[in-house]
Amino acid sequence: MADENTPHVQAKFFTKQSQYSIPDTPYSVPAAVGTSELSSLINQILKGSDDSVDAGIEFDFLLDGEFLRVPLDKHLENRGVSSEDIVEIEFVERQPAPKPEDSLLHDDWVSCLQGCKECILSGSYDNTVRIWTTTGAPLLTIPGHSAPVKCVKWLSGDGGPTCRFISGSHDQTILIWEWHREENSVECVHACRGHAGSVDCIAINEERDKFVSGSWDKMLKLWSAAAVAEGDQEEQLEAPTKKQKISKKVQTRVPVLTLSGHTEGISAAEWLSRSEVCTASWDHTLRLWDMEKATQTSQMQGTKVFLDMSYSLLNRQIVTASADRHLRLWDPRTTDGAIVKCTYTSHNGWVSSVSWSPVNQYLFISGSYDTVMKLWDTRSPKAPLYNMSGHEEKILAVDWSIPSLLLSGAADNHLKVFQYNDEKHGT
């Protein structure tokens, strides 16, 4: 095939995707081979063994859990691997490129968003919460807050005629809403008051009966998400009889639990298990809290301000976004100090938000102030899989709650929707 004089490397290919399995024989490939050549080689092998497989599949190649991004010899040289030995290369089908699908225009900066089934919830700096369909049709614009909305989360959005969601805002309140899908009407059922700063993050537990909120006032508060909870009071403050008639009763809810410990504002929170909550804060720490004992269990020290955090149920790892262009991978199960398992560097600005894939344990997306959203594979720390540009301003929020949609909201008032086809990689 190739010139005899070029250096060759013995390579053995294997895959975990059974439909592409090939015989376990080493191949001699030119050392300077790149991903595309290897890909065509695998295609040829597949074609030879089985006619039913159509050629032209793009593959990605993994050496020791790291993607091949440079020519093979360079990669081996960088990793200090001898090219004399037989190199074992795993190949996986290349992740398909996300396709930009839609752009939803808001009146103001999009600060937060979450998708659920066929609906997208977004919060904006014009104090409103909006509901969109995944196809891009605006369903509702909900004014309710008196200050920019900082976080929105679906409480129950799957099926059912009524969906519930939560929104937190700069006005220090968290509102629990009920959305009647049939009538396309929404009502605020609860107003959770207690924070003395802007509510920056909300996390709902798996049972969907509790949620925690983190705020700029350094407090982590646990609230009940049930429809009726103890301690609910009817809103008395500005709701005289007249208003009551117009809007239904808004009940004030008080926190079940308030945890202090952070020395700066809390920027992100996630439930790790039934009772464990992890929070990321501006004080450079990640803290784990036990919600049943109402104590802090452990702390992981970072070096930079954490702007966002995401926890994957699939691989039980945390990825954090920092105010220093880097994404960091943590394992909350490790007990000894702060161990950053991996650092993902490609952004040029603060990384404002990050989100794991709900179905693939290797993938996550990140949005940055450099206006680019990136799709990452944990096995490729140096370069992201795909860059998704399109925004003209800082990306403030990204979301991957719907497996096939990558969502990003930015300061250019747009919410971009990217189609991502990942059916083949479902784990």
Add this chain to the structure above:
Amino acid sequence: MFRLFISGRATRVLTSSSTRNRMSSKSRSKRKPDQFDFVDKGANDSDSSESEESVYSGLEEEPDTSEEDQEQSSDQSDNDSSDNDDDDDDVTLDDKSGLELSTEQRKELSTASDDELNEINDQRYTGNVKSQNRKQRKQITVKTADRPDEYDYDSSDEEDIRNTVGNIPLEWYREYPHIGYDIEGNRLLKPEKGDQLDEFLNKMDNPNYWRTVTNKMTGQNVVLSKEDLGLIQNLQSSKHPDSMAENYQPWIDFFTHEKMIHPVTNHPQHKRSFIPSKWEKLKVGQMVHALKMGWMKPTKAKTEEEEEENFYMLWKEDEESEITRRYRAHLPAPKMPLPSHAESYNPPPEYLLTKEEEEKWQNMEPEERRMNFLPQKYSSLRLVPAYKRFINERFERCLDLYLCPRKPKIRMNINPEDLIPKLPKPRDLQPFPTAQAIVYRGHSDIVRTISVDPTGQWLVSGSDDGSVRFWEVSTGRCMKSITMETGSLGNMCIRSVAWNPHPDVSLVAIAMGQTVILVNPGLGDKMVTNNTDNVLHSFSPTEEESMGKKVYADWSSIDTSDKRFENGFRLLLQHPKEVSQVTWHGRGDYFASVMPKGDSMSVLIHQLSRRRSQNPFNKSKGMVQCVLFHPVRPFLFVATQRYVRVYNLLKQELSKKLMTNCKWVSSMAVHSGGDNIIIGSYDCRLSWFDLDVSTKPYQTLRHHKRAVRAVNYHRKYPLFASASDDGTVIVCHGMVYNDLLKNPLIVPVKILKGHAISHDLGVLDCVFHPSQPWVFSCGADTTIRLFT
């Protein structure tokens, strides 16, 4: 004469009379009670009809065995041999027959003889003999009972019999097929040696291989007997070689420890042992007489002082004499220059002076002459006359040496780089802002001033476009914008904004034109903003106080009905002159405003809770540039153009005056500890003052290329920053140690670029984030930038 004696314990083989005679006393005396038993199988193979092996053993005997024994034994042997006539001649019969022993046999004997361990002197020689003789065997049995006679055999010399080359290194025969010569002069051929394979096979097969050694003299292999091995082992373990020797004989204690009543000897005591010596008596008498006569004097007892003089100086150099020191530090005289060609008796003609030159030389003063002689040419050395000036020259030379002091010149080699203080690397001083993170856009004109709220969530900026904007720090979102109204206020430039540092008060002081406006931004905690409003609203002026005193600034509150109230306006302070700066006291109740053109009223201190203004200074000390409150103590720093004065507000006196050494101070910042301040000046300098140390700058940094507009300290991190018209913000590490003896460490760590220069103005203000190592800067390019 050759004889063979074989006995159980002692065997003598082949003793020639000559050797026996030669047996020296030395060899005899050297003999040690050794015992050898050599066994050689191979040697018998040729003719081993009966005796499959011949056993010889060398035996030690005491050297003093009697001659009779020998004779007796020889007789016996003679008898025995005579008895056995049928025996062949190979065994000695008598002397002559022994002498006629064929060379072959002898060779055989010698080659078959085993003799190793040359190093042991008294090694016995036992030869191998073709001994098929029955009689002989019989004789053996007879002999075993006998006492051996050691004169029958020779010991050490016998071994040399077979090889007569003498005591020479055997390597000399290495290249020859023979190893030496026997007594007849025939060559002793080297035995055939197998190659390594044979050696290996031998090693594997031969059970005696491990105790087979080679006799160097004969090249034969010798198998060591059990006794030999025992001997060697004894030697190796430093024991007596003879295992039979008795090492521990019973000890006979001659001089017993017991006291005997009788003397060992019974001589009577000699007379002289108890009579005094007469000679000594005479001698003493002489000495006594001499003493009496005074001829002899007793030696004086040494006094203490004399004994003390025994001490000596350990370090003599301390009192080294001048002369020795001069010798030690000798400086050689400079050498005279070597004679040139001109001094030659026969110089080349070009060195000779012409007439004119000579005349000129003559007319010159002796001191001015280039040469102190006239080159002259002689045809031969013989013709050269005596040098007349010789004495003169010697004398001058001596004068030179004597009168010119010589001194070693000490030159210091200083590497200029060593003089630069070693600063730590910036990388080790992290964290500090390194990269631009967020740009806050929205203003339409120069942004002159910024301030961060105490929690670090909000940022307020004042611009020349007459607007004050409030920003969310984390996103760069402008949350609120207040545009000042034109009209009576005239100039719309916002000169200064300052966020109240107290966390429970939500107020921003804005200096615009002649007014200072207190604005409640309504951001942050709602409780705090409401409380602030309530406190301000509930104020009731106490008339008595305000009546008696002069009103420096006109306080007016804004009604809730006013349109401006919606914007957050709460209080207005009308000043007589234009206000350039406002600054809050750390507790948030007092704030000061600066009117550079206010002369004696250039600094006013306002109290928020009582809505009162004070003028702390009666006299103008110059054009006040900026003022600052001490973070913990009641001090006020007032920076005029060239000096910074520190006033004690409680005692109302000047406590310090700092010389800035610069022409025009632009800005000032106080370290959170309060003991260090930095000054920025329009002549590009930044000066650090340590108030505890001096009133002069501790360090002056000239990193900026143009005027320094603002300086600031970080509240928590050891950082300070300076903003300049050259469009850069320089961040420096400024560590202040608690240890008073340790000077502050100042290291420039980062130049932050990003602002564009417009209207010759670059960065106009810089502020640190209260909790993060971030710095905000605002500039003439209408932007505010956050560097993280």
